[in-house]
Amino acid sequence: MAQPTNPSFDIAHLGHVELFTDRMDESLDFFTRVYGLTLSGRQEGSAYLRAWDDYEFHTLKLTAHKTTGVGHIGYRAASPEALARRVAVIEASGYKVHGWTEGDWGHGPAFLFEDPFGHVFEIYYETRRPDLSDGEKPALKNMASRFHARGACPRRIDHLNLLASDVAEFKTFMETCLGARVTEYIQLDNGRLGGCWFTVNNKTYDIACTEEHGGGAGRLHHVTYATDQREDILRAADIFLENGVHIETGPHKHAIQGTFFLYVYEPAGNRVELANAGARLILAPDWQPVCWTETERKKGQAWGLKTIASFHTHGTPPVS
Amino acid sequence: MAQPTNPSFDIAHLGHVELFTDRMDESLDFFTRVYGLTLSGRQEGSAYLRAWDDYEFHTLKLTAHKTTGVGHIGYRAASPEALARRVAVIEASGYKVHGWTEGDWGHGPAFLFEDPFGHVFEIYYETRRPDLSDGEKPALKNMASRFHARGACPRRIDHLNLLASDVAEFKTFMETCLGARVTEYIQLDNGRLGGCWFTVNNKTYDIACTEEHGGGAGRLHHVTYATDQREDILRAADIFLENGVHIETGPHKHAIQGTFFLYVYEPAGNRVELANAGARLILAPDWQPVCWTETERKKGQAWGLKTIASFHTHGTPPVS
Amino acid sequence: MAQPTNPSFDIAHLGHVELFTDRMDESLDFFTRVYGLTLSGRQEGSAYLRAWDDYEFHTLKLTAHKTTGVGHIGYRAASPEALARRVAVIEASGYKVHGWTEGDWGHGPAFLFEDPFGHVFEIYYETRRPDLSDGEKPALKNMASRFHARGACPRRIDHLNLLASDVAEFKTFMETCLGARVTEYIQLDNGRLGGCWFTVNNKTYDIACTEEHGGGAGRLHHVTYATDQREDILRAADIFLENGVHIETGPHKHAIQGTFFLYVYEPAGNRVELANAGARLILAPDWQPVCWTETERKKGQAWGLKTIASFHTHGTPPVS
Amino acid sequence: MAQPTNPSFDIAHLGHVELFTDRMDESLDFFTRVYGLTLSGRQEGSAYLRAWDDYEFHTLKLTAHKTTGVGHIGYRAASPEALARRVAVIEASGYKVHGWTEGDWGHGPAFLFEDPFGHVFEIYYETRRPDLSDGEKPALKNMASRFHARGACPRRIDHLNLLASDVAEFKTFMETCLGARVTEYIQLDNGRLGGCWFTVNNKTYDIACTEEHGGGAGRLHHVTYATDQREDILRAADIFLENGVHIETGPHKHAIQGTFFLYVYEPAGNRVELANAGARLILAPDWQPVCWTETERKKGQAWGLKTIASFHTHGTPPVS
Numbered sequence A, B, C, D: 001m002a003q004p005t006n007p008s009f010d011i012a013h014l015g016h017v018e019l020f021t022d023r024m025d026e027s028l029d030f031f032t033r034v035y036g037l038t039l040s041g042r043q044e045g046s047a048y049l050r051a052w053d054d055y056e057f058h059t060l061k062l063t064a065h066k067t068t069g070v071g072h073i074g075y076r077a078a079s080p081e082a083l084a085r086r087v088a089v090i091e092a093s094g095y096k097v098h099g100w101t102e103g104d105w106g107h108g109p110a111f112l113f114e115d116p117f118g119h120v121f122e123i124y125y126e127t128r129r130p131d132l133s134d135g136e137k138p139a140l141k142n143m144a145s146r147f148h149a150r151g152a153c154p155r156r157i158d159h160l161n162l163l164a165s166d167v168a169e170f171k172t173f174m175e176t177c178l179g180a181r182v183t184e185y186i187q188l189d190n191g192r193l194g195g196c197w198f199t200v201n202n203k204t205y206d207i208a209c210t211e212e213h214g215g216g217a218g219r220l221h222h223v224t225y226a227t228d229q230r231e232d233i234l235r236a237a238d239i240f241l242e243n244g245v246h247i248e249t250g251p252h253k254h255a256i257q258g259t260f261f262l263y264v265y266e267p268a269g270n271r272v273e274l275a276n277a278g279a280r281l282i283l284a285p286d287w288q289p290v291c292w293t294e295t296e297r298k299k300g301q302a303w304g305l306k307t308i309a310s311f312h313t314h315g316t317p318p319v320s
Helices: A024-034 A080-093 A167-178 A230-242 A309-313 B024-034 B080-093 B167-178 B230-242 B309-313 C024-034 C080-093 C167-178 C230-242 C309-313 D024-034 D080-093 D167-178 D230-242
Strands: A011-021 A038-043 A046-050 A060-064 A069-077 A097-101 A110-114 A120-124 A156-164 A181-187 A193-199 A207-211 A220-226 A246-253 A260-265 A271-276 A290-293 B011-021 B038-043 B046-050 B060-064 B069-077 B097-101 B110-114 B120-124 B156-164 B181-187 B193-199 B207-211 B220-226 B246-253 B260-265 B271-276 B290-293 C011-021 C038-043 C046-050 C060-064 C069-077 C097-101 C110-114 C120-124 C156-164 C181-187 C193-199 C207-211 C220-226 C246-253 C260-265 C271-276 C290-293 D011-021 D038-043 D046-050 D060-064 D069-077 D097-101 D110-114 D120-124 D156-164 D181-187 D193-199 D207-211 D220-226 D246-253 D260-265 D271-276 D290-293
Touching: A011 A024, A011 A080, A011 A156, A011 A220, A024 A038, A024 A046, A024 A060, A069 A080, A069 A156, A069 A220, A080 A110, A080 A120, A080 A167, A120 A167, A156 A167, A167 A181, A167 A193, A167 A207, A230 A246, A230 A260, A230 A271, A230 C230, A230 D230, A230 D246, A246 A309, A246 D230, A246 D246, B011 B024, B011 B080, B011 B156, B011 B220, B024 B038, B024 B046, B024 B060, B069 B080, B069 B156, B069 B220, B080 B110, B080 B120, B080 B167, B120 B167, B156 B167, B167 B181, B167 B193, B167 B207, B230 B246, B230 B260, B230 B271, B230 C230, B230 C246, B230 D230, B246 B309, B246 C230, B246 C246, C011 C024, C011 C080, C011 C156, C011 C220, C024 C038, C024 C046, C024 C060, C069 C080, C069 C156, C069 C220, C080 C110, C080 C120, C080 C167, C120 C167, C156 C167, C167 C181, C167 C193, C167 C207, C230 C246, C230 C260, C230 C271, C246 C309, D011 D024, D011 D080, D011 D156, D011 D220, D024 D038, D024 D046, D024 D060, D069 D080, D069 D156, D069 D220, D080 D110, D080 D120, D080 D167, D120 D167, D156 D167, D167 D181, D167 D193, D167 D207, D230 D246, D230 D260, D230 D271
Parallel strands: A011 A060, A069 A120, A156 A207, A181 A290, A220 A271, B011 B060, B069 B120, B156 B207, B181 B290, B220 B271, C011 C060, C069 C120, C156 C207, C181 C290, C220 C271, D011 D060, D069 D120, D156 D207, D181 D290, D220 D271
Antiparallel strands: A011 A069, A038 A046, A046 A060, A097 A110, A110 A120, A156 A220, A181 A193, A193 A207, A246 A260, A260 A271, B011 B069, B038 B046, B046 B060, B097 B110, B110 B120, B156 B220, B181 B193, B193 B207, B246 B260, B260 B271, C011 C069, C038 C046, C046 C060, C097 C110, C110 C120, C156 C220, C181 C193, C193 C207, C246 C260, C260 C271, D011 D069, D038 D046, D046 D060, D097 D110, D110 D120, D156 D220, D181 D193, D193 D207, D246 D260, D260 D271
16 A cells, blocks of 8 residues: 655644534533543533543534534644645645634634545644633643543543545545545455554554445544553443443454454444553554455454444444 | 744654663673563674564664663654755754764664764664564564563663753754754753753653763663553563562652653663553644743652652763 | 461451541541542441442441541451350450440441550441442442442452551450461561561451551551552552642552552541552461561562651551 | 351362363463463373462363363362361262372372262362472562563462353252352253352352353363453453464453453363452352342343353363
8 A cells, every 4th residue: 555655744633523412411421420521611502522631622522413423523733834735735635625714612713624425624723722720730730631530531532433435535535635644454355445544643543434334424433532551441341331331342452553442332322432552653654554454354353352243334323 | 941833753753772781691681581672683792672563673772882871872764855854954053973874784874963962863764674583473463573471571662861961952952953842841940951851753752861960971861661551560560570670769650741660770780661651642733841840840759759869860881 | 477276267357447537527528539438328426438349338437536546446257156256255365345335337236345555346247238329239230339430449448557566465466356367477686576467368468567666555557448450559649649648658569468559648647558469369278477577678668669757657646 | 049157168279170181282381381370390191380379389280181171170178177077078968979099299188079060179288389499489478489470470270160060059069068158140040050159268259160051071161360450361362362372252351250351272172261350359258149140141241242152162171
């Protein structure tokens, strides 16, 4: 698989995900009390949430909606100049463009555009840091806010996974618009890409795309936050169990990316993950994407767990 | 503290450290059997070592020498063009330059230069990946080599710490020559910098510099490898204990950077660390360096452990 | 050190500790919100607390008092017959006896007696299990109550440590009255016992006694709850840090008993520990007590941490 | 479920399991190098193995045999008197008795008897402790031998699981002959016991029996060693993966007993487990056995993992 020879470095990192819910109260209770995010504020039908060491005002925008799924995905640019460069590239790309907005509550002006499957992306540079109440100030000043130890209490947003009917097309979109690099991918026997994992920095991935098998469009597979240790995920499994949260699969270790994982459904049905990559980073500037064949994928996860059927079909919003 | 407004992105990551030892056999036994690195090969008085998921031929070059300390520090550039850009900058900088070498066993042509305190640095782009024997091939193809579970078995090189009589001067050197960014620093009451932590990528730091209090020049404070989990470090403490390795301090959590740490002396006296940063990364392109005052530092480490006296004085080589 | 040849098996386990506090509100807030115990109920100036998997109504009785320290220590007998046997032995022993009480809120009739240093003990058989509210019922029916994940959230009471001016005398008391066995002890150069660890079952210890160096009488060194994993203790250290709790020493591993530990002071000054023994149990019926000499103890804890000065002097109540 | 009202305390703990293998060399390599037991010695076709903190000469006797499965199960009595008491009870019980042997290499005189399904048991009191070579001596004198950190390196033997066509009958056998107590059991809708977990001390179980569905007799389900932490089991999963060991299921948490588990097949096909119970112990002398109905068991393991089909059918020796 060919990689762009010159990483752009224009995009700094995944900023936030807007998640739709048709059970706002229950979803918000889940994300704050059980999953362990912090509410930065509420405005116009949305709750702005962040993990305890997320440095931005929000990394999850939870929006009351008629259905579930992903509202939009925000990436932060590395500088104002980098943002301008990216906008120029996107405008020239032919992909559908929504144009500039004045920005959301949690950040400055943003440029919106769309992948071929209906997922809306935005890029921005100016951002907002949370206003910490006294009770939110950390004991150690290098932390974004206090380690509150509430619920599963992940440290920061990690990645999301989108469904697309043509993963190769999504790959071109990511490389073109965000300058993203592929770190791992699934090559199906029929010549199609089964899935693709992308990064814009040293993280092993900040977005993944897997093939849509449910007939939907613009759907979300899952959103993920990172924990400091694998033990945090084992502990979270007990928290989910005690709170009646549906555990779909895990804890286990992915063969792809080697991530330790746990998948649950939040009350409205969106799949949410907790993950831990250990000390794994993609530091090599000439990283060669790792190809997984269909045969290799049939071996299941790293330690042999067979991938659960719903993992291939459940996405949000549900297909009616 | 002012930060360069445009991160260069020219340097990809810390590549390797050359460590001098005057007890080659014992040091090599320690690093392979107890600390858990893998020997890629030996050549002309040096052993080339790597952690199991280091992707390069070597990240530690252990060299038999009349004394201890650091031989040189290698950083890998992001591309051939980036390497050329950096060389031009360094040549124009006025810092002492050794010029090009054809490269070491583990990488291609390298450009050597020196900080004002006598530490030798090199930058290179062309690199070599280890030739895996059958027994070294990983079960998961996205790993650099097999998780061998021997000794403490850290995952990858993480950082090193150098001693300098003037940390501010070292800071200028790092910003100028490597385009490094400061993530945290210690501001002493006397106006001097007590220590400074630098990164060239999303890691929280890949090099640190603390003030030399022992009167030496060009000395090393420690070299560090990263473990996947904190539990790996607790387990390593037992391994060190059972193998008669001198544990200097830890396991505990640093206030600065929040890293979970354990410091030991390898048989020749060089300080070696195991560390785990959890899921902490520096993703913000406009990260504001965190300033620790002398008063704050006197509180000790994160959970109250007082910094042990030898930590402020022991460096290698010893001062005669 | 001679051991009784026939373990009595009459005493099943440490049941509870009554702790005095002269800052009731703050102590109760600490134990429930930060340390993570559950309030079973309040009655007459006392709060009855338990860990989530403690099966009895209370394992900590927190009592408002004019000072701090230990009120009494309760052990549960193995059967009504075993209780009767023990009472007969204690009555014949010559130790100070308080006689029968109708029992506390959390258990049935209890027989009270005293060690030569003023610590009050009681033994009982009839006990009370907590009445679980709907929110306290566990997801898994083999757990005593719900894993609530609040604060440090230890699993069960583990042990306590008392101070005595003559540890050998305390040893005779424990062997005589409770049929306890010594698992480890410190033999000082002056011929005295520096400390002694006792068990009545397969736990490595449920009570310890160390030499009083502060001139007090009937004092407490610490009370300890057990966590499931060492990671729980590392996580608790952050919780204590964020809540302004004084961390005295740890996390680290004891040389004696090999327990992973963390010591803090609750708001009134009583020392409280979290500990994890891993899978270590005393299963051998002919276990030979492990003797630690003064020289060996000077090596510090398992991984070299020097024992902090306050650990040898701080007890509750304070000596005026 | 009625429990014997007077625990006998005559039996101290599970001592060892003899495992048959028809691939002696491969099985021995697995148990020493991968699973991480230590070879105490070899004699007459058997290898005597122990975990690093097992205090007896052997806890696993691995015997070259024409097939696989369990040779015999040894329990250590609490005293010579207790041994005599038990022998009298067993002789009067009507169960098949093999009588006294002079003992095996690892212990003194033993009394052998048999359950109704052909599993051979022995009880003994006199035992042998391993002769530690210099390299096996522990750094901490309260450990049985050195923490060698080789392979999965569990701490001690934990339990075994036998298959029987009538679990209720096995229960009567255990209560009668060993004075064992039931801690948890499965009550099938057809009125039969689906499984039963027994203890003779404070461990949650040291033997379990589940219903034989494969038509065999005297078969073994699995043998288990305990690790100190759950993380040890996650790490072991990677070791098994890298060594080509068949991982049957896990890591996950059992609903029954709450044990964190991982099941693999050693090279000859015997199922071997690593398990961690956290700080869970059965301390209550009047513990009420926990009943799991068939409906409850259909929910799968604690975090929702469905029990794998082979878990219900695979036992050793295989049924021809």
